[in-house]
Amino acid sequence: MSRHPTNFSLWRRYAASIALAALLLAPAARSHGYDAGPIRIQHPFSPATPAGATTGAVYMTIVNASDAPVRLLGASTPAAVKVEFHSMSLEGGVMKMRRAEDLVVPPRGKLVMRPGVLHLMLVGLKGPLLEEDLVALKLKFEGGIDVDLELYVEQRAPAARHGH
Numbered sequence: 001m002s003r004h005p006t007n008f009s010l011w012r013r014y015a016a017s018i019a020l021a022a023l024l025l026a027p028a029a030r031s032h033g034y035d036a037g038p039i040r041i042q043h044p045f046s047p048a049t050p051a052g053a054t055t056g057a058v059y060m061t062i063v064n065a066s067d068a069p070v071r072l073l074g075a076s077t078p079a080a081v082k083v084e085f086h087s088m089s090l091e092g093g094v095m096k097m098r099r100a101e102d103l104v105v106p107p108r109g110k111l112v113m114r115p116g117v118l119h120l121m122l123v124g125l126k127g128p129l130l131e132e133d134l135v136a137l138k139l140k141f142e143g144g145i146d147v148d149l150e151l152y153v154e155q156r157a158p159a160a161r162h163g164h
């Protein structure tokens with residue numbers, strides 16, 4: 001019955017290493033991230049926009065693995081005339097939106113863009129953002145670090161609606 005014990009144990013080791021490789025690769029493939037030096041961009045996405053919309057919002061998380069703050073200086077996309085940085089805060093019960101000149105990713109920390117807090121805004125959309133589209137976006141960080149990434153356009157959720 002066990003005429004090929006060595007082959008069998010080799011096969012088992014081979015199978016185990018395949019399973020391990022799949023386990024290690026799967027989260028990276030799912031997380032949709034981009035690396036540039038100490039910076040990692042996680043899951044950049046935009047909610048789909050209704051027909052005729054002239055603006056769209058962009059959300060992502062930027063992780064800084066270095067001991068120094070990293071400044072995001074600008075962003076651009078072929079899909080819009082310009083990209084602005086918008087922060088939102090609740091003041092006296094009213095949601096206020098402010099335009100920031102730049103954004104800082106803290107050392108050994110992260111900057112989380114999410115609805116109601118912080119987003120990039122695509123101003124002057126050249127067409128609607130359609131669900132499942134991939135939209136090119138370039139981020140310019142201080143120190144000459146450029147990151148070219150693709151935004152996933154996701155289904156528009158009520159929380160992600162952007163009313164300005």
Ligand SMILES: [Cu+2]
Pocket residue numbers: 086097119120121164
């Ligand atoms: Cu905005």
